[in-house]
Amino acid sequence: MASSASISRPRFRCFDPTSSYPATADHPRYFSSAVSLSSSSSSSSSSSSSSPRENGFRDTMAISNNSEPKIVPGEGGYVLEDVPHLVDYIPDLPTYPNPLQDNPSYSVVKQYFVNADDTVAQKIVVHKDSPRGTHFRRSGPRQKVYFESDEVHACIVTCGGLCPGLNTVIRELVCGLNHMYHVKRILGIEGGYRGFYARNTIPLTPKVVNDIHKRGGTILGTSRGGHDTSKIVDSIQDRGINQVYVIGGDGTQRGAAVIFEEIRRRGLKVAVAGIPKTIDNDIPVIDKSFGFDSAVEEAQRAINAAHVEAESVENGIGVVKLMGRYSGFIAMYATLASRDVDCCLIPESPFYLEGPGGLYEYIEKRLKEDGHIVIVIAEGAGDVLLSESLPKDEQDASGNKLLQDVGLWLSQNIKIPLT
Numbered sequence: 095m096a097s098s099a100s101i102s103r104p105r106f107r108c109f110d111p112t113s114s115y116p117a118t119a120d121h122p123r124y125f126s127s128a129v130s131l132s133s134s135s136s137s138s139s140s141s142s143s144s145s146p147r148e149n150g151f152r153d154t155m156a157i158s159n160n161s162e163p164k165i166v167p168g169e170g171g172y173v174l175e176d177v178p179h180l181v182d183y184i185p186d187l188p189t190y191p192n193p194l195q196d197n198p199s200y201s202v203v204k205q206y207f208v209n210a211d212d213t214v215a216q217k218i219v220v221h222k223d224s225p226r227g228t229h230f231r232r233s234g235p236r237q238k239v240y241f242e243s244d245e246v247h248a249c250i251v252t253c254g255g256l257c258p259g260l261n262t263v264i265r266e267l268v269c270g271l272n273h274m275y276h277v278k279r280i281l282g283i284e285g286g287y288r289g290f291y292a293r294n295t296i297p298l299t300p301k302v303v304n305d306i307h308k309r310g311g312t313i314l315g316t317s318r319g320g321h322d323t324s325k326i327v328d329s330i331q332d333r334g335i336n337q338v339y340v341i342g343g344d345g346t347q348r349g350a351a352v353i354f355e356e357i358r359r360r361g362l363k364v365a366v367a368g369i370p371k372t373i374d375n376d377i378p379v380i381d382k383s384f385g386f387d388s389a390v391e392e393a394q395r396a397i398n399a400a401h402v403e404a405e406s407v408e409n410g411i412g413v414v415k416l417m418g419r420y421s422g423f424i425a426m427y428a429t430l431a432s433r434d435v436d437c438c439l440i441p442e443s444p445f446y447l448e449g450p451g452g453l454y455e456y457i458e459k460r461l462k463e464d465g466h467i468v469i470v471i472a473e474g475a476g477d478v479l480l481s482e483s484l485p486k487d488e489q490d491a492s493g494n495k496l497l498q499d500v501g502l503w504l505s506q507n508i509k510i511p512l513t
Contacts, residue, residue: 170226285317
């Protein structure tokens, strides 16, 4: 949005720029913990203290205390935050050779399989005298797997909001299971979690998913909420499914954790693999989450439109609010790529409004120098300021806190009163 503007008197108290928002559960910096469990690989999960979002989800879904991460200490301050596994509750589980070892495309590659003891450090840069720190289980194919190809009956479900690349992930799962692991029985669960007990299923084959990566959205459909743990696990058990691939955000992965706990309680040989879906790129350790590049590309179009509009009027202010919740990767990368942004506000870098060095002072300075300004703000930036002025605490169907419109709030508080 752009408008002819000057600075009205701030109505909010000043925040000290040298103090940062506390890294509390109310302002999580990372994607919350997710279950990741498969027959051939285990990937890392990040744990944090319980937040109101998580507490609300725990109340509705009754997450077991057993869902806490497995902590394995080692020498020199080494700590492994491990993930749940079938062998935790099914002792003496037989293993089988990985089918990839007979695949000519992979068998010729030296050290293709991941060693069972391989881990990935949370912090790459450390001091020579500091502890080795937290590590996560490295993902990738193992030499031994816990399912024979003929016995596998897999299912795939997508939950939560849409994200670029969802159909590509579905396609790669189906083609990978089929071509690499010779799995022939794969079901698509329609409409999110409630699809396990309230919707039809779609048989998925490489032929069915051949061209779906060219389409947006998800061919399986999606929804928020609808999580009835008992009904979902009953459906998994009745259908004879033994591998569940859950594609979704933090609320979805908390749901996957509940499903796994119920599966473990029943003693079923069912693997649950959580595939994190977030365009926000707010997952530590990994290089990049799918959909992030597309989000940054689209964000640049909005920034360009705001810049054209702002520089076309006297004292024009273009405000662009971008997605990201409590992480500013989309806003930051779009700002760096655009070069038309004068101010980028992200949750990781706190700001205040009035006084020396405040946002209002900076806006006024840019308007005097250039006659216009473009501001990019991540949706979670300034949440503390906004909550103080407009207290509100609601959650969506997935248990996520509904953020207020910080872009609208900011634009309303910096434009000229009409009277």
